[in-house]
Amino acid sequence: MILVFGGTTEGKQVASFLDEACIPYYYSTKTKVSFKGKGIPINGALTKHELEQFCIANNIKCIVNASHPFAEILHDTVASIENDIPIIRFEREFTARVKHKLVTYTNSYEESLCEFNKRQYKSILALSGVQTITRLKSYWENNKSWFRILDRDVSRSIAKKANYPSSQLLFGYPQNVEEEINLYKELKPDIIFTKESGVNGKLDQKISAALKTHIPIVILKKPLVSNRYLCINSIEELNQTIIAYIE
Structure with a gap:
């Protein structure tokens, strides 16, 4: 077996x-x-x-x-x-890391939070999944935020347990770069946060949309x-x- x-x-x-x-x-x-x-x-x-x-x-x-x-x-x-x-x-599959002034890679959640505070970002769109809500709690408790999570009961339960506002939850995934761009333009966050989740995690789309809308993106490196x-x-x-x- x-x-x-x-x-x-x-x-x-x-x-x-x-x-x-x-x-x-x-x-x-x-x-x-x-x-x-x-x-x-x-x-x-x-x-x-x-x-x-x-x-x-x-x-x-x-x-x-x-x-x-x-x-x-x-x-x-x-x-x-x-x-x-x-x-x-x-x-x-993981593609090569992008070198651009709007793209920052971090080694930990703590380093990511330091980056948010150092740059004085006042709003965040987190595309990093429901499990990261608690890891970024010290930031979203004091700043405007949106978290995109899977549209399922277990994800809602995790968000609720963390006392995250349900009105600031987004569900599902965009199907292409244009849909991602439209979301970024609608919300106008100071920063995008995501994980280095590879091709299947549509990381390339997230980076491309961030660059086209001129919004900085912080990417947590894969462990x-x-x-x-x-x-x-x-x-x-x-x-x-x-x-x-x-x-």
Whole structure:
């Protein structure tokens, strides 16, 4: 059996590959999601010990971590297990970082907040997801803000728990750069904040729209993962690797 951590476009790609290859697998997500693959869906966060025991009990031959780039706790938990099994990080595509006076990359939320305050930005449009609401609370409590989140009950619940004003929530994703530009022009924020979420996170669109509307954009760099991972970003390489592990 293979254990896949998904809930992302990359997770679905891995599941589709395993389905076609007739390789049995578990598909693990933090929250319950609609899953139509042939694997066995499971959900809920696992501790290091729980993950180790799950791998032993279910004869896991390989773990494929295809979760979101910013799922740092999961990345660290998987890398920390003491089971002697291969661990693969199936990554999305990331383009080269943009060098422009309106584009700033930061290493942490704390550094991002320092940038907002140093530049005296008085309003923010955060395209960084619902989990970042609490991380930026010290800023939005004192400044105008909008957060764009997924249009689902669990996201609304997280925002509500953080006491974030529901009237300042935006839902869904624009489908192209023009829709993004129109949103920026409508809200006129002093700063755009987002994560380095790669091609699938439509980062290029966000940067392009920010440059065309002359609005500064601060981008939180993707976290590094443990060197215990074998990092792969193509299905072809994943195929060769997994076949070698399970034969």
